[in-house]
Amino acid sequence: MNTTTLNVMLSRSIFSVMCLFAVIAYTGNAQTTKKKSTKKAKTPAAVQAPSKDSSGVVEEKIDPPNLNVRPKALSGTAFVFPEYKDFTLSNGLHVYLLENHEQPTLTFNIVIRGGDAYDPRGKEGTAAISGDMLGKGTKNRTAGQIAETLDGVGANISVSSAGESMTINASFLKRHTNTVLAILSEQLREPTFAEEELDKLKTQYQSSVASRRSRPAELAQALSRKVIYGMNNPLARRTSEGSIKAVTREDIVAFHSDYVRPNSASIAIVGDINEKEARDLLQKYFSMWEKGTRPETEFPPIRTEPAGVYFVPRKGAVQSAVIVCAAGPAVRERDYSAAQIMTGYIGGGFGSLLFNTLRETYSYTYSPFSVLTRGRRYNRIAVGAEVRSAVTDSAVAVIYRELRKLASEGPDEQALARRVASEVGQYQIAFERASTVAAVLQNSWLNDVPIDEVVNYTSRLEALGVGDVQEAAGRYLGMFNTRLVVVGSPDIRSKLEQFGPIKDFTLDLEPAAPVQYPKVAMTYDQLVEKYIEAIGGSAAVASIKSLVISGTAKMSMQGSDMKGTFQRTVTSAKQEKSAIDLGTMKQTQWVDGKSAWVSMMDGPAGEQSKLEAGALILDARIFPFATLVQDGYQVVVKWNENGLIVVQASSPFERTDRYYLDEKTMLVVRLEKDESTQRGILTTVEKYEDFVTVAGVKFPSVTRIQNSIYSLTMNSAYEVNASIDDSLFTPQKK
Numbered sequence: 001m002n003t004t005t006l007n008v009m010l011s012r013s014i015f016s017v018m019c020l021f022a023v024i025a026y027t028g029n030a031q032t033t034k035k036k037s038t039k040k041a042k043t044p045a046a047v048q049a050p051s052k053d054s055s056g057v058v059e060e061k062i063d064p065p066n067l068n069v070r071p072k073a074l075s076g077t078a079f080v081f082p083e084y085k086d087f088t089l090s091n092g093l094h095v096y097l098l099e100n101h102e103q104p105t106l107t108f109n110i111v112i113r114g115g116d117a118y119d120p121r122g123k124e125g126t127a128a129i130s131g132d133m134l135g136k137g138t139k140n141r142t143a144g145q146i147a148e149t150l151d152g153v154g155a156n157i158s159v160s161s162a163g164e165s166m167t168i169n170a171s172f173l174k175r176h177t178n179t180v181l182a183i184l185s186e187q188l189r190e191p192t193f194a195e196e197e198l199d200k201l202k203t204q205y206q207s208s209v210a211s212r213r214s215r216p217a218e219l220a221q222a223l224s225r226k227v228i229y230g231m232n233n234p235l236a237r238r239t240s241e242g243s244i245k246a247v248t249r250e251d252i253v254a255f256h257s258d259y260v261r262p263n264s265a266s267i268a269i270v271g272d273i274n275e276k277e278a279r280d281l282l283q284k285y286f287s288m289w290e291k292g293t294r295p296e297t298e299f300p301p302i303r304t305e306p307a308g309v310y311f312v313p314r315k316g317a318v319q320s321a322v323i324v325c326a327a328g329p330a331v332r333e334r335d336y337s338a339a340q341i342m343t344g345y346i347g348g349g350f351g352s353l354l355f356n357t358l359r360e361t362y363s364y365t366y367s368p369f370s371v372l373t374r375g376r377r378y379n380r381i382a383v384g385a386e387v388r389s390a391v392t393d394s395a396v397a398v399i400y401r402e403l404r405k406l407a408s409e410g411p412d413e414q415a416l417a418r419r420v421a422s423e424v425g426q427y428q429i430a431f432e433r434a435s436t437v438a439a440v441l442q443n444s445w446l447n448d449v450p451i452d453e454v455v456n457y458t459s460r461l462e463a464l465g466v467g468d469v470q471e472a473a474g475r476y477l478g479m480f481n482t483r484l485v486v487v488g489s490p491d492i493r494s495k496l497e498q499f500g501p502i503k504d505f506t507l508d509l510e511p512a513a514p515v516q517y518p519k520v521a522m523t524y525d526q527l528v529e530k531y532i533e534a535i536g537g538s539a540a541v542a543s544i545k546s547l548v549i550s551g552t553a554k555m556s557m558q559g560s561d562m563k564g565t566f567q568r569t570v571t572s573a574k575q576e577k578s579a580i581d582l583g584t585m586k587q588t589q590w591v592d593g594k595s596a597w598v599s600m601m602d603g604p605a606g607e608q609s610k611l612e613a614g615a616l617i618l619d620a621r622i623f624p625f626a627t628l629v630q631d632g633y634q635v636v637v638k639w640n641e642n643g644l645i646v647v648q649a650s651s652p653f654e655r656t657d658r659y660y661l662d663e664k665t666m667l668v669v670r671l672e673k674d675e676s677t678q679r680g681i682l683t684t685v686e687k688y689e690d691f692v693t694v695a696g697v698k699f700p701s702v703t704r705i706q707n708s709i710y711s712l713t714m715n716s717a718y719e720v721n722a723s724i725d726d727s728l729f730t731p732q733k734k
Contacts (some may be wrong), residue, residue: 040706059110074508079428082437085275089282092263092291095439098270100434105446106177106271108184109436111167111442114259115161118297123246125239125453129201130255131159131166138183139190142196146183157187163235163375165446166259174272177281178191186287208558213507215489219312220321223509226487227310228380230303237374240508251584264443268438275394302378307483307708308500312507315489320392320488321384324399326481328372331447333422337460339372339381345411345419345469346370346402347383352419358385362529364395366504376447381476383687389488393495396484396578400499401560402479410470410481424458438631479557480677496627498556500670500708501683517639517646524635524647527661529601534666540696546571547622548719549699555582557710566714569722575729576620591620592729605731615653625659625668633657642668647714667691667698682707695720 017273065071077528085097095612119126136143155172157180168188172180194225212218225236227556267286269278304327329336347354347370354368365385373379383403387395430436444454453460456699484499488491496502504512522530533539564582576591588599596613597605608616618631628635633649640646644660651657660670671686684707688700697720705712 004709019325020513026352028729041398048195054591056531060654073531077174079431079458082431085443086435086441089231089287090266091287091289092261092279093282093286094266094445095278095282096266096268096273096438097273098268098434099274100270100439101274102131102209104174104272105267106172106174106273107438108170108181109268109270109435109438109442110188111268111446112166112168112265113164113263113294113446114255115163115165116197116237117164118255118259119234119243119297121237121253122243123241123342124237125205125250126247126251126255127259128161128239129205129244129247130252130260130734131161131168132201133193133198133252134159134168134187134191137192138186138199140186140190141183143194147323147577149179149183151178155509157184181281181285185289188286189289191256191257193249198249200250202244202247205239206241209239209241209244214322216312216314216317216319217521219363219507219509220323220384220485220487221382221526223312223487223505224323225380226509227305227483227485228302228325229378231305233300234613235299235377238509245329255268256610258295262286262289262292263291264294266442268442269432294544296701297345299377299525305483305503306683307480308603308683309496309502309708310483310485310505311493311496311502312485312505312509313486313493314487314507315490316453317487318389319386319393320389320486321386322392322395322399322488323382323384323485324403324482325383326381326476326483328381328476330378331374332449335468335472335475337457338464338468339476341416341420341423341461341464342406342411342469342472342476343372343381343383345416345467346406346676348419351415354383354385354399357398357402358387358395362391362394362398364391364398374443374447383477384485389492390490392486392488393498396486396496396499397556400482403473403482404479404557404560407470407473407477410466410473413466416464416466416469419463420464422497424461427458427461476495481604482708485710498706498711500706501685515641517641520637520640520645522637524629524637527637527647527666530666531661531668532623536693536697541623541626544572544695544720546721546724548722548724549716550719551714551716553580553582553712553714555585555710555712568620569728570620571724571729572622574617574620575726576616579727588731589616590729590731591616592726593617593620597731599668599731608730615651618651620651682709692718693716 082098086095087097088094095235114127116127134243135146137713138146141149154168155176155177157168157170159169161169165568168184170180170184222236222238229236259649267282269281273281309486330340344352344545345538346352347368349355351367352370354370358364358368364387368385370381371381372381383399385395385399386594431440440454441451443449444451462492465676477659484496493502520527532538533543546569548569549563550569553564553566555562562582562585564580565587566578566580568576568578570576576593576594577588580586580590586601588602588605590597590605591613594613596608596616598608607613621631628647628649632652634646638646638648638658641660642662644661645663647659647661649657649659654676656674658672658674660666660668660672662669667688669688669731671688673686675682675684686706687704687706689704690700691698693699699716700717701716703714703716705714
């Protein structure tokens with residue numbers, strides 16, 4: 001990424017240009033320190049053949065054990081994917097068969113492409129209610145008769161709906177096969193959807209929706225889906241009392257007709273059964289299930305919300321549910337396995353990064369987590385924990401620090417090897433259960449994953465190295481990719497400002513209604529007059545032809561701190577030279593009133609494009625608020641926001657600024673800048689504090705700058721009308 005591109009993305013002033021430093025350091029470290037795996041191919045150990053005595057009998061020599069040496073683990077056996085059969089019926093029903101004759105039980109598991117994501121807009125909950133209504137009566141049986149019959153034989157038929165799928169599971173003893181499958185077949189083909197049963201079920205759902213407000217972790221996960229996928233994405237929408245109330249019997253009938261069809265389904269048969277028996281049962285109970293035509297459904301592309309903090313206040317909360325989230329790869333993308341191992345390495349239980357830091361080192365939480373969803377279109381990475389309210393901001397800082405370190409330095413190779421071995425081992429052990437094999441096979445069918453990828457999954461995991469995981473961390477968890485979701489006490493809100501602009505949501509995960517602030521009975525010109533009078537008067541302000549600002553700077557970026565110095569020289573002729581040195585980050589920029597140049601890390605100065613130069617020239621002002629109209633901004637006096645008069649200014653260079661004037665002092669105490677970037681809108685907040693008087697004019701001695709990437713504190717000293725040569729504002733040839 002070149003300097004010009006980065007400058008287009010980021011704010012142009014010397015304060016906001018910190019974002020550019022962060023990018024250079026972040027991406028530079030990720031590129032130059034990417035680790036390489038030091039794995040070596042395993043060499044089989046030498047085997048000593050047993051000797052024979054004179055009679056020809058094999059004599060096996062056994063070495064006595066050495067009690068001072070820990071025995072080594074036995075060599076692993078090769079993993080062989082379990083045997084299964086698959087075929088498709090004439091009505092389109094896809095079948096997996098896994099024989100397991102250890103116990104006289106059977107499981108019929110049906111996965112249907114028709115889950116919550118297919119709910120009609122405004123009637124969220126239709127899929128889930130449709131699934132539950134299958135057990136509330138058929139053409140030949142009432143809901144009570146179904147329940148009584150299943151209880152009588154110790155069987156169970158359950159239905160669940162999530163994402164793009166509905167799952168129906170029937171488990172029973174083999175001797176009750178005909179009883180259970182007769183009911184299951186009727187539920188699929190001939191449900192009655194009785195109105196009185198629907199009303200009862202809707203009441204239960206509405207009560208469940210109301211109770212979700214008391215579960216902060218669930219609220220945080222649901223909001224993170226909205227933030228990453230897009231507020232109105234089908235995979236992010238959720239039920240409400242209103243959407244449940246809006247569901248009608250006609251909606252249930254239509255959903256069943258559209259989606260609960262054999263040509264949209266896969267059935268996995270697991271247990272004490274052979275292929276002939278399975279085919280006979282399928283013919284008897286499922287051949288009459290008629291295929292249908294699925295409606296065409298278009299899923300919108302992923303549209304992640306702008307960077308910032310998405311906050312849900314819960315009065316009286318003593319804990320905060322914290323999630324740092326980002327978009328992840330689709331399950332069919334080549335780096336999904338690396339991203340999956342990465343998330344496990346970050347927060348997958350004992351030995352993970354967050355377990356060792358958030359829990360063991362700082363005692364902020366008991367159970368940190370990190371997950372990657374498994375969807376066919378796009379996915380979500382969620383990293384977080386429930387922490388005490390008092391340490392919410394500290395926990396977030398630790399999470400960001402660990403993510404940045406993983407992307408810039410890569411994982412510890414031994415720790416990664418343990419994580420891979422654990423994932424592979426758990427996966428292979430789970431395959432001892434035929435039900436797990438069936439679930440994996442059906443998941444591959446649902447997501448259109450080639451079966452070869454399923455069979456060779458463990459081999460792909462074992463081939464991953466530190467470089468693969470580091471690359472995945474850089475791609476998906478970089479500073480521009482993550483968003484922060486917090487559900488907690490209103491008291492912690494101010495502590496979250498350091499992580500970016502805060503967007504408030506209700507407990508129903510709707511954007512908080514904007515407050516209707518009172519209008520301001522003053523024009524922009526009148527405000528400028530009062531502002532100039534407040535900082536020292538028109539004569540004192542007009543006498544300042546140049547200003548030199550110098551001091552110390554401290555930057556915090558995702559848990560890492562950097563300190564250094566800065567100096568900015570600006571004149572009334574739109575000339576500026578700014579330089580900042582934070583050790584590993586250095587930048588200098590020059591503006592001579594007509595052109596602009598930028599140098600990184602003492603490198604050659606690059607002249608900026610006409611567009612970039614124009615933006616930098618606008619920022620080369622001593623008192624920018626006083627010259628907004630003169631500089632071509634579209635200015636609107638908005639309102640009085642809790643004692644702060646808000647003035648919005650839209651520049652000709654795709655940036656919107658909001659100035660906040662204290663109504664008592666008429667000083668500019670806050671500035672918000674919305675900058676359009678390749679990653680969306682980046683909002684930077686500048687706060688001005690501790691004003692001092694120099695040459696009769698007030699200037700802030702402390703400036704605090706925050707956005708979703710970094711926070712910066714600058715302590716400033718001022719020199720007025722120093723002798724300055726125009727050559728200072730043009731880079732000198734080296």
